[in-house]
Amino acid sequence: MTSSDLVMEGVELMFMGLGTVFVFLMMLVGLINLMSFIINRFFPDAAPVIAKPKRVAAASSGSQPVDAELLAVIGAAVSQHRARRRG
Known part of the structure; x- marks a missing residue:
């Protein structure tokens, strides 16, 4: 070849x-x-299942409503952060 x-x-x-x-x-x-x-x-x-709207807490500033669940999560995160800084 x-x-x-x-x-x-x-x-x-x-x-x-x-x-x-x-x-x-x-x-x-x-x-x-x-x-x-x-x-x-x-x-x-x-x-699709239509979800019920979440409860909304009244905002003190009046500009936009803030979700109550979101406030609870933010508060827990701040508390955890402060506890870690102390200990």
Whole structure:
């Protein structure tokens, strides 16, 4: 075999390998899309549940209302921070 024959055989093998990978990836994309279609068709998402609005504490400044739960979380964080600084 001459060197040009070896190069041509290498190029053929390269394209066969690239073609095989390309076909495999295209089949993978097609199967994933098919699976997604089947799942959405037979198992649709449940209707979203509308959450009740949270209670809002009256703000002393009157600019924007502040959530009572948020105030409790901030107060607990400040207390924890102060306790760590003392000890």
